[in-house]
Amino acid sequence: MVVLVNRAKVATATxxxxxxxxxxxxxxxxxxxxxxxxxxxxxxxxxxxxxANFEIGTGTYTASGTTLSRVVSESSNTDAAIPLSGTAVVxxxxxxxxxxxxxxNVTLDDTDLAVAVATNMQDFxxxxxxxxxxxxxxxxxxTYAASVTVGGTTFAQPAVKGEISSDLGYFPIDYAGATxxxxxxxxxxxxxxIDSASNLQQQTTEPTRQDWSRKMFTMRISVNTVxxxxxxxxxxxxxxxxxxxSTRDFYEFVLAAGLSLRKGQDVTGRTDNLxxxxxxxxxxxxxxxxxxxNPNIKxxxxxxxxxxxxxxxxxxxxxxxxxxxxxWDNAGTITTLGSGTFVxxxxxxxxxxxxxxxxxxxxxxNIVLAKAGAPIEEYVLNTRLEKATFFGWWFIGQTATVxxxxxxxxxxxxxxIGIT
Numbered sequence: 001m002v003v004l005v006n007r008a009k010v011a012t013a014t015x016x017x018x019x020x021x022x023x024x025x026x027x028x029x030x031x032x033x034x035x036x037x038x039x040x041x042x043x044x045x046x047x048x049x050x051x052a053n054f055e056i057g058t059g060t061y062t063a064s065g066t067t068l069s070r071v072v073s074e075s076s077n078t079d080a081a082i083p084l085s086g087t088a089v090v091x092x093x094x095x096x097x098x099x100x101x102x103x104x105n106v107t108l109d110d111t112d113l114a115v116a117v118a119t120n121m122q123d124f125x126x127x128x129x130x131x132x133x134x135x136x137x138x139x140x141x142x143t144y145a146a147s148v149t150v151g152g153t154t155f156a157q158p159a160v161k162g163e164i165s166s167d168l169g170y171f172p173i174d175y176a177g178a179t180x181x182x183x184x185x186x187x188x189x190x191x192x193x194i195d196s197a198s199n200l201q202q203q204t205t206e207p208t209r210q211d212w213s214r215k216m217f218t219m220r221i222s223v224n225t226v227x228x229x230x231x232x233x234x235x236x237x238x239x240x241x242x243x244x245x246s247t248r249d250f251y252e253f254v255l256a257a258g259l260s261l262r263k264g265q266d267v268t269g270r271t272d273n274l275x276x277x278x279x280x281x282x283x284x285x286x287x288x289x290x291x292x293x294n295p296n297i298k299x300x301x302x303x304x305x306x307x308x309x310x311x312x313x314x315x316x317x318x319x320x321x322x323x324x325x326x327x328w329d330n331a332g333t334i335t336t337l338g339s340g341t342f343v344x345x346x347x348x349x350x351x352x353x354x355x356x357x358x359x360x361x362x363x364x365x366n367i368v369l370a371k372a373g374a375p376i377e378e379y380v381l382n383t384r385l386e387k388a389t390f391f392g393w394w395f396i397g398q399t400a401t402v403x404x405x406x407x408x409x410x411x412x413x414x415x416x417i418g419i420t
Contacts, residue, residue: 002044002058004098008035009091012047017081020047020059022066026089032061032068035092039063044095045070049088052076056095073097138164138213146192146219148233150354151319154180155230157192157200157218164196166213171196173216183221185228188383191236193217207236212248222350222384224316231309231316234351234387235285235298251284260390260415265300267347267391267412269403274323274396276403276412278303278355283389285351298351308347308355311382321357324396324403324410329359337398342367344374344395344413346381348388357394358382370395371413390415 009029014020025031037043039062047055055075059068068090072081140162148155159177163170175194184190187204193215195201207217222231254261264281280302310317310325313332327334328343337343343360350356362377364370374393392415400409 002098003037003041003092004044004094005032005035005037005092008032008037008043009089012084012088012090013086014084014088015086017070017083020068020070020084020090022068022090026091029091031066032092033063033066037061037092043068043092044098045090046093046095047082047084047088047090049082049085053082053088055082138162138166138216140216144218146233146235148183148221148230148352150232151229153228153230154182155192155219155221155233157181160194160216160218162194162216164214164216166210168196168214171198173198175200183223183228183230185223186225188223188225189387190221190223191217192219192221209249220387226315231319231356231384232350232352232354232388255387258390258415260392262349262389262391265349265391267394267414269405269410269412270305271402271404273305274400274403274410275305276324276394278306278349283349283351285389300353303353306355308357311356311358311384313358313380313382316384317359324357324394324400325359326396326398326400327359328363329361330363331361334359335363338363340398341365342370342395342397344370344377344393346379346385347391347394347412348385349391350388356385356388358385360393367395367397367408367411371411374413 007029008031009026010031011023011026012020013023022032025034032043041061042058043061045057045059045068053076055072055077057070057072059070061068070081072079075082140160142161144158144160146155146157156179157177160173160175162173164173173194175198178200181200184202184204189204189206191203191207193201193203195215207215217236219233219235221233223229224231261284262281264279265283266279266281268277268279270276280300282297282299285298305322307320307322309319310321312334313329317334324345326337328337342364344362345360346358348356348358358381360374361379362373364373374395393413395411395413396403397409400406403410
């Protein structure tokens with residue numbers, strides 16, 4: 001960048017087109033040194049020699065000998081150095097080149113800029129909005145409703161939009177959607193996500209905190225490892241925000257404690273069989289429903305004579321059941337209830353609304369002992385239920401015929417914090 005100073009104007013006795021030797025200051029002006037030009041500085045100069053001859057350029061000032069080199073940018077001599085007569089004047093001045101717009105003076109990397117056609121205001125606004133909000137974090141900017149084929153092997157992932165903002169960079173996500181996708185096998189839980197290239201992927205390992213920022217997860221699918229069939233699914237969508245992972249960590253700790261994060265959904269017995277009904281309500285699923293405007297709450301309608309999958313410690317015993325079973329898990333062996341005894345089965349629900357029951361792991365002489373003992377059993381939980389919402393215990397006696405109207409033979413005990 002050239003040096004500009006105020007009121008530096010001197011005479012020169014130099015002749016020809018070579019280096020200029022600077023003379024005394026013109027009356028009313030200062031020498032270059034007095035005006036603040038230091039040795040080695042590059043200045044913008046103007047030379048006037050008579051009424052018609054001029055030269056504009058840049059020159060390096062040398063204090064010793066008081067000289068100024070000449071690099072011509074414009075002149076009356078077809079933009080070449082003018083031959084000096086010995087009576088010219090030289091001064092420091094700003095020229096048009098010093099006032100050009102900034103964009104014409106610098107090189108600008110537009111890689112991360114919102115570039116749009118000048119006449120398309122909507123396109124520009126959309127791109128500017130996206131650029132301004134890139135720091136929000138990894139997550140979704142569109143709503144979607146995923147689905148699985150329970151008992152089958154395929155699922156559907158609708159189109160989604162969002163962004164991945166991680167240690168690897170920023171990636172706008174626009175996934176077109178797909179149906180009939182075959183679920184991965186070999187693990188009880190399959191995690192579905194969109195990668196930074198907007199491709200649908202699956203993984204069978206639980207996501208790490210790094211995964212949550214580098215990938216856009218949409219759901220976890222529970223799979224029967226024996227048959228490869230789908231049991232159910234839950235949403236895993238990240239709501240956008242820098243604190244998404246911290247909030248998720250808290251939710252995971254709460255879930256690991258077995259807390260029942262739900263409202264309503266009251267469980268009641270039936271008068272015509274050993275089935276049960278579930279009332280209207282909602283559940284908390286972090287990142288929850290595929291709805292970015294309501295990310296954590298999943299609403300459920302009432303269910304009459306609910307169907308459920310029956311689970312053992314490792315495998316699935318049966319699907320599409322309605323009646324509670326009169327068996328218990330005796331250290332891994334499914335055993336018929338003894339005469340007049342009771343068991344407390346555990347009831348769970350996935351965020352897609354599907355119910356699962358895992359066999360109780362204790363056999364009790366009466367329902368009072370069963371209610372006291374079931375919550376403190378050293379219970380071995382089927383890993384498929386680790387992320388599901390725990391509702392409570394269904395207690396049933398060996399002689400029960402219905403689940404309503406027989407409080408001494410059946411009962412549902414709702415899980416609450418601090419239950420004993």
